[in-house]
Amino acid sequence: QVQLVESGGGLVQAGGSLRLSCAASVRTFSMYGMAWFRQAPGKAREFVSAIRRIGGSTAYGDDAKGRFTISRDNAKDTAYLQMNSLKPEDTAVYYCAARWDTGVLVTAVTGYPYWGQGTQVTVSS
Secondary structure, three states: OOEEEEEOOEEEEOOOOEEEEEEEEOOOHHHEEEEEEEEOOOOOOEEEEEEOOOOOOEEEOOOOOOOEEEEEEOOOOEEEEEEOOOOHHHOEEEEEEEEEOOOOOOOOHHHOOEEOOOEEEEEEO
16 A cells, blocks of 8 residues: 655746645555656646656656756655646645656656545646
8 A cells, every 4th residue: 555645736827836745545655656747737747857766867858858856855754746837727636656666767648556635736827
């Protein structure tokens, strides 16, 4: 059983920043790769960022690169997504996801069996 709880979402003006947190209740957090996805109304769930179990190896979706940073603190069983220079098109529900790390970065929704309930991020113009 893996439980993930996102927090840190909210309303922010365009150009502002937010930091999302994903608290994991897992047996061995350091063995899991983590990722962030987002889903806007009427759109498919979209890859945002992923990080391998220790860190160092990360991946970003096209819309996130240069603006967002994924990180993790294994001592706190928590993953983070720092979002800067936010745009209205970043508005979405942001989901934390986890998978048993197999040595590679995974960007597909189907690659993650464990998901949080999401946190709403709204960016106003």
